[in-house]
Amino acid sequence: MLSAYPGWLEQVERDSNFAGYEVEDNMPSFYRQMKQLLTYPMAWENTTGKSFGQWREEARNKLLECMQPAPPAAPYDMKVIDSEKRDGYVVQKIVFNLSEWYRVPAYLLVPDGKGPFPGVLLLHDHGAHFTIGKEKMVRPFHVSETIMKDADNWSVVCYDGQYVGDYLAKNGYVVLVVDALFWGERGRKEYARYDSQQALAANMLQMGMNWGSLIAWDDIRSAEFLASLPQVDKEKVGTMGFSMGAHRAWMTAAATDAVKAGAAVCWMNTTDSLMTLTNNQNKGGSAYSMLIPGIRNYMDYPHVASVACPKPMLFINGLKDKLFPVEGVKEAYRIMQGVWESQSVPDRFQTKLYDLPHFCSKDIQRDILEFFNKEFNYTHTGK
Template identity: 40%
Template sequence: MKRRAFVTLPPLALASGHLPAPAAASPGSLGAPGPGFESPGVVDGALPVFAERLKAELDFPLAWPHHRDLGWRAWRRLARAKVEELLWQPRDDSAFDVEIIDEQPRDGYRQRQVLFNVTGHSRVRAILLVPDGPGPFPAVLALHDHGARFDIGKEKLIEPWYDDTRRASAQAWAQRYFSGRFIGNELAARGYAVLAVDGLGWGDRGGLTYEGQQALAGNLFNLGSSLSGLMAREDVRAAAMLASLPEVDERRIAAVGFSLGGYRAWQVAALSDHIAATVSACWMTGLREMMVAGNNTLRGQSAFFMLHPGLARYLDIPDVAGIAAPRPMMLFDGEADPLFPAEGVAAAYAKMRAVWADRRAQHRLSTRIWPGLGHVFVREMQEEAFAWLDHWLRRG
């Protein structure tokens, strides 16, 4: 029969309800302070006390360098299939059923409001800009950011002509992040067809608040779905819809985005063969380097739009982007961007350069950290990106 060990507390401690202070943690204990046990269980930045141990376990076994023996195409199929599995959002082959509900002329292009089925559950209003003249044209899927601003989504990238209130909000947004320019309109004036669609929670699909994001994500999990997976699936669908339009050259479609839109840009390039080139501004980092106290991602809420549960057990963030290799990709980050520490950006860029180099496509990957700039996609950056797109997608 086993003996039980009892700890006797002093009578005064029992009577007063005050327990004696815990002893200092002994060497090798799981946490501190505490007599050999973990207490407290969370540290600054909402990280668990064992966060460093978890990070040490992340060796990203599905990353390309571990599978050269498979060959590139087999690895790419394997890696994409794993990402698809963890989206928790099934493939959707619903008819797009595109309907033009408004068209207005503008200098050098036409601006349209269109309806289409972004999934079998959601019919949405989108904005489409089409250059004047004979097509088919090169095209851009313009992917909006997060910014904790939900009254506008697609309007952050294409100037709305149909709503004065949204136009005022959009102009202020463009002034803050884009040197007062609308990225989609600039690209249309240069001869690109441009499509912008609201993500769930923004613009026409609004009603979301910053505090409500976690509940929305949790409820989608309870419904057997995923907020981040839904956004990824909808972006893949939007790229396929754009490729289906008679005005668009399906072989010359780019994904372009800033901030969360930048994340969405390289993600859709990894998941969709419709994307021929990518411009991602201000969203790239290594996962280990991102998961540090004080990082914005640790606050939760908006992180749920980028969180595929379990994916980190297989692939790092740049490993996912690498599925798009060897297609052309440009990544910009600001040296002073508070959301992405320079160490994480540099680590991610190095991983990606190695992947494109293995495909003998170093010239198709462009990475740059802009000195002195923060979380912005200003005119100077835009001009370099537009020239790069012209190089890869414009004939002649």
Template identity: 30%
Template sequence: MRPFHLLLVLPLTLPAQQVPEESFLGSLAPVIRSIQEERGFPMAYENRKGISVDEWRRRGRAEVQRCLSFSPKPVPLDVRVHSVVERDGYEVRKISFAGSGHYRVPAYLLVPKKSGQKLPAVVALHDHGGWFFHGKEKLVKLEDEHASLTAFREQYYGGRTYADELARRGFVVVVPDAFYWGERRLTYNQPPRELASRLARLDPASVEYVRAYNSWARERTTELNTWLSFSGTSWMGIVNHDDRRSVDVLASLPEVDPKRIGCLGLSGGGYRSTYLAGMEPRIRAAVITGWMTSLPTTLDISYSVHSALFDAFGVHQNLDHSDIGSLAAPDCALFVQNCARDRLFTRAGMESAAEKIRAVYADLKRPERYRSKFYDVPHQFNVAMQEEAFAWLEQWLAKH
């Protein structure tokens, strides 16, 4: 199977810790670098200048929310169950809920069969992967699933549907489709001629069909970010809002203990996990896998990467990505899993981000609530990594 689209042009031999001589942006890089170096990150924990930790966190979250630029009018969740599949020890409910008054969010809800018990719960956040055709399906076992999905999961998840595994271990799990993925992917009543031409001779059941669609969708992420900006909002604003609505769904369920909710995700799911843990006080434990770095260091990379990312660019006037994760401290127990051979980041960037968050937890006298670890693997969330992530969630979301 071809590696996911963000990595198609990358040399397969360049490990994360090797910094190239010249940035992908060439002569523009020094200008861009100077902007951040001159400004720094004024709202980072170490720059709070005497204000209380609670006030620092309040201001930080308010600034992130302002930059996300998406706060639709509150509406009821209106959770609807569309189907139920019985599994050994749990059931999988196909649900949807209101993201706003104008759209609904499809999701899977996995509920263990443990009557009478209040259970811990997790928001499982699917990756970006440049693989837009599927979203929530990447994490949940399906009957007669598409061959491309099976291959994708083998490469990035060790072949395991980890939402099912969490349900087997006693977690209620919600897996929402992010905006632009899965059932929320880009579709047309009348497909543009170019898209129709690309797909015309391909079997919809083939891997090639899904690759062709994903390529088309990725090419339109620049326009998506532009038009969302024209509309006064951001891609990440919608994604984070819907992820927080997923917490609302879990907290509303009679099976769930609302004081024991966590989140986790790989890659773009790890990026989402950073924002969800940083912005949502109900998240008590989180795992960020394959997406933690100091953002300025990505300028040191010599190939095109991160160009199709959901982001709210104004956030980084004041906060680095690790600073958003730090907003979770100390009440949320945070585990950062880095891939030592990850070509999306430099080793220095991953190390500095992990250390920055560690210092915040240490200063708040809760060092045990933070862990970071490097794995000698490329960009993935393999079974061994999953086992350590699950153990972290079990440790901090168990009844005490």
């Protein structure tokens, strides 16, 4: 009777060798095989028979396609609800429409004097710290003592005791900072738990939308809003961010030409380097805020960032940054450098590696100011 099942003995032997347990450190045991499928067919380096302009348009369209659906747009209808005069600039608390669905709070910093001025969309970090968002980048005002202490502490922990937005505004830049969904005034009424971001992301996916994509759409529209302001020279609009903010900065530079230049601190790598058994990325929770469904089937992180070419871009990482292995950083830089070189604008692509951990120091902030001043041909007179 057993002879009716050819190969039964071989099957028994295979089953007896079954190892079981196919998940290790939150990764499928076959993750190496999965990574081998990531050939990135839409990367510029893998493209033949097309001009760079054709590739750039198609690559951007694919990125935006993976980000669909977009929240419905609406007129901005900005209102100033509070303000504070500071040394050389004014900080305004504003609200405006990022979509038909939501009206958001933001800080808008405007230098003294006659504009238009160059502008920077500042994009706050993740930090697994959700009680503040825009307050990480701009010193808040007319807030509770708790928020004030929280913001001051965060400026020390991540930004060397200096609020980046205030620093740029004092040096002549209009600065816009908006809370991303789940941070600050766009967060939970209850205490924002770490695992709540996974629930938020899953709930949005259940309804056909992606959290990371929504953040990206909000950043695109924030950049377009900034460029539309009468105080801003629309030909001199940049993005800047640290950590998740850096990811947001180069994403926005790639996704819209309202952005003319970008600076990204401590968020660039390759999927091959990040998706390992030991990297922080495989914990999953925080990654949802930066995940674009399906994009890895077409392009890796540096390929997406390369859609920003030929714009001036500055990428900075730390040699001691445990979140972003330096080998992956260097490989990503190599890929992007090749794109800018292919378009005969290698000087518009700049990279720096600091002997620092995951941190945005005052020296780095000075580098970014000098980068924007040079690329925008701008000298602040203070008048």
